[in-house]
Amino acid sequence: MTIQLAEMLVAAIAVYAALGTVFALVFVTVGVRRIDPDARGMPLRARAVVFPGAVGLWPLLLVFMIRGERKT
Amino acid sequence: MAHGYQVVTWTPFKKAYDVVMLIAVGVFMTIFIVGGYMTWPDGETLHPVQLALRALGFTAFTLLHVVLAIGPLSRMSPRFKPLLYNRRHMGVTTFLLAFAHAVLALLWYHGFSEMNVFVSLFASNPNYGSIQGFPFESLGFVALVILFLMAATSHDFWNANLGPGFWKALHMLVYVAYAALVAHVMLGLAQNEKSPLYAYAVGGGAVFLVALHLITGVRECVRDRALGAAAHDGWIDVGSAADIPDGRAVIVVLKGGERVAVFRYDGKVSAVSNVCRHQAGPLGEGCIKDGLVTCPWHGFQYRPDDGRSPPPFTERIPTYNVKVDNGVVFIDPVANPAGTPVEPAVVAGAAA
Ligand code: HEM
Numbered sequence: 367m368t369i370q371l372a373e374m375l376v377a378a379i380a381v382y383a384a385l386g387t388v389f390a391l392v393f394v395t396v397g398v399r400r401i402d403p404d405a406r407g408m409p410l411r412a413r414a415v416v417f418p419g420a421v422g423l424w425p426l427l428l429v430f431m432i433r434g435e436r437k438t
Numbered sequence: 439m440a441h442g443y444q445v446v447t448w449t450p451f452k453k454a455y456d457v458v459m460l461i462a463v464g465v466f467m468t469i470f471i472v473g474g475y476m477t478w479p480d481g482e483t484l485h486p487v488q489l490a491l492r493a494l495g496f497t498a499f500t501l502l503h504v505v506l507a508i509g510p511l512s513r514m515s516p517r518f519k520p521l522l523y524n525r526r527h528m529g530v531t532t533f534l535l536a537f538a539h540a541v542l543a544l545l546w547y548h549g550f551s552e553m554n555v556f557v558s559l560f561a562s563n564p565n566y567g568s569i570q571g572f573p574f575e576s577l578g579f580v581a582l583v584i585l586f587l588m589a590a591t592s593h594d595f596w597n598a599n600l601g602p603g604f605w606k607a608l609h610m611l612v613y614v615a616y617a618a619l620v621a622h623v624m625l626g627l628a629q630n631e632k633s634p635l636y637a638y639a640v641g642g643g644a645v646f647l648v649a650l651h652l653i654t655g656v657r658e659c660v661r662d663r664a665l666g667a668a669a670h671d672g673w674i675d676v677g678s679a680a681d682i683p684d685g686r687a688v689i690v691v692l693k694g695g696e697r698v699a700v701f702r703y704d705g706k707v708s709a710v711s712n713v714c715r716h717q718a719g720p721l722g723e724g725c726i727k728d729g730l731v732t733c734p735w736h737g738f739q740y741r742p743d744d745g746r747s748p749p750p751f752t753e754r755i756p757t758y759n760v761k762v763d764n765g766v767v768f769i770d771p772v773a774n775p776a777g778t779p780v781e782p783a784v785v786a787g788a789a790a
């Protein structure tokens with residue numbers, strides 16, 4: 367891999383992770399309720415457990431949140 | 439069950455297994471490090487960081503073998519079933535060990551470079567076209583990303599919200615991660631290690647896992663064929679009611695591959711989907727407890743006659759119409775919508 371390509375890849379991953387972190391913060395505080403009614407009284411620790419996954423899978427959750435439905 | 443989300447239910451049983459696992463991890467790493475020191479060839483330089491790096495990598499890789507073996511082992515013998523409960527904690531531990539290994543590798547092999555460490559990870563070895571010199575660290579990175587996604591989505595929240603299909607697909611990626619890791623480890627060894635001992639161990643581990651999966655796979659195929667019961671006026675012959683142990687089920691595989699659990703209890707027969715709403719556990723391998731179908735994996739329960747979890751829980755599974763004719767059980771292969779009440783078939787003479 368050329369240095370230039372590696373730089374682009376790393377930048378892309380960094381942007382993805384940064385957006386994911388911002389999204390995940392919003393998601394675990396207010397967003398979860400929209401997709402999962404069971405999450406209403408979710409304890410803080412459970413929210414912390416959900417956080418890393420939200421950073422990794424944010425585009426998917428964003429779609430669920432916009433749809434505002436629970437997918438089961 | 440989906441009754442609000444708890445972090446983890448720390449039953450004493452689970453705790454004991456987790457403690458055993460952590461101790462085993464500690465012992466394994468200690469033996470690895472001490473053994474590494476003692477067997478290191480004279481005259482070659484060995485840095486403690488390098489040994490720690492390897493110890494973390496090998497412990498993570500070994501634990502991944504255990505995680506992957508639990509599934510087929512518990513299908514072979516119910517003795518291994520309790521381990522299924524702890525599989526996700528083992529998976530998360532695998533990720534954490536691998537993560538520590540990767541962080542050390544980045545600091546040690548790339549931290550002193552002029553480049554950004556991550557750029558250095560992908561670009562410092564440009565031999566992507568060569569097998570011997572292939573930049574095996576990129577393969578480790580791919581595997582680490584997969585292990586992260588799996589660890590991060592191991593909580594029930596994700597299973598419920600991603601949908602069981604997507605969740606299962608995501609977790610099937612573990613086999614991709616495993617393949618990438620075999621390559622990562624083998625290529626790393628080819629470049630850094632003279633003794634063939636490690637390579638034999640890795641090869642042996644791979645053969646063991648493949649054989650285990652093949653054996654359980656073939657067994658299941660044979661059983662499915664035997665059960666792939668002949669249609670009978672649209673109804674499927676499940677066999678004699680007397681052959682179903684009381685409070686237990688037989689699993690019937692329909693043409694499309696759907697599995698149905700046919701339970702006998704209190705002189706009655708009911709048929710429900712074999713797939714648990716929690717993590718798709720095999721309900722037909724469970725039993726009737728307190729009049730409820732109870733999942734062998736984590737204990738979710740469903741009423742056999744309508745496939746609904748008792749209040750306050752809200753899970754529902756599909757039901758199937760059943761009839762008993764001359765002691766032979768038949769099911770209608772067309773599933774009813776989840777939660778549909780079905781009159782259980784009465785086994786003649788059972789009242790006596
Ligand atoms: C970004 C991710 C990763 C990086 C940068 C990385 C880097 C490295 C490096 C530099 C070595 C050679 C160490 C040496 O021998 O001096 C190595 C070896 C090893 N890695 Fe990784 N690794 C990564 C992910 C993983 C993962 C996810 C696992 C397992 C779960 C793993 C398991 C191993 C094992 C077992 C070895 C021993 C083979 C050897 O010593 O060459 N690695 N890794």
Ligand code: FES
Nearest residue numbers: 714717719733736
């Ligand atoms: S799969 Fe977890 S209880 Fe059934």
